[in-house]
Amino acid sequence: MHGLFELLLAGLCIATAVVAKLGPPAGPQKLQRDEIDTFEVVVNFPNAVAIADSDNNALLQCLSATRTELDQEALTATYVWKFQKAESLDEREITFHIAPGETPGTLDMTIGDDPT
Numbered sequence: 001m002h003g004l005f006e007l008l009l010a011g012l013c014i015a016t017a018v019v020a021k022l023g024p025p026a027g028p029q030k031l032q033r034d035e036i037d038t039f040e041v042v043v044n045f046p047n048a049v050a051i052a053d054s055d056n057n058a059l060l061q062c063l064s065a066t067r068t069e070l071d072q073e074a075l076t077a078t079y080v081w082k083f084q085k086a087e088s089l090d091e092r093e094i095t096f097h098i099a100p101g102e103t104p105g106t107l108d109m110t111i112g113d114d115p116t
Helices: 002-022 038-044
Strands: 047-050 063-071 076-083 092-100 107-110
Touching (some): 038 063
Antiparallel strands (some): 063 076, 076 092, 092 107
């Protein structure tokens, strides 16, 4: 019985030493994360097409976008979204102006002078 107790005590000491040596898990908190350059996405995608949307809204199906202006110094761009004719809706074009957002990795998109 005394030998069993010594064996369990030794096992507990070894397990404690291993856990203490390993320390808490670091995981993703310690990984290097690059900041996303959202304007680079605008530069690299002059055209876009949406063939479906999440709620099957006919308005957004077959939407196409074309970049019409790009100012790499001011980090601004303009896209024209073209909505195809669908059900009772006529074909439409909407111009979006893109500028850097308030926080890194974001863009502000405006229609005309409307900041919302």
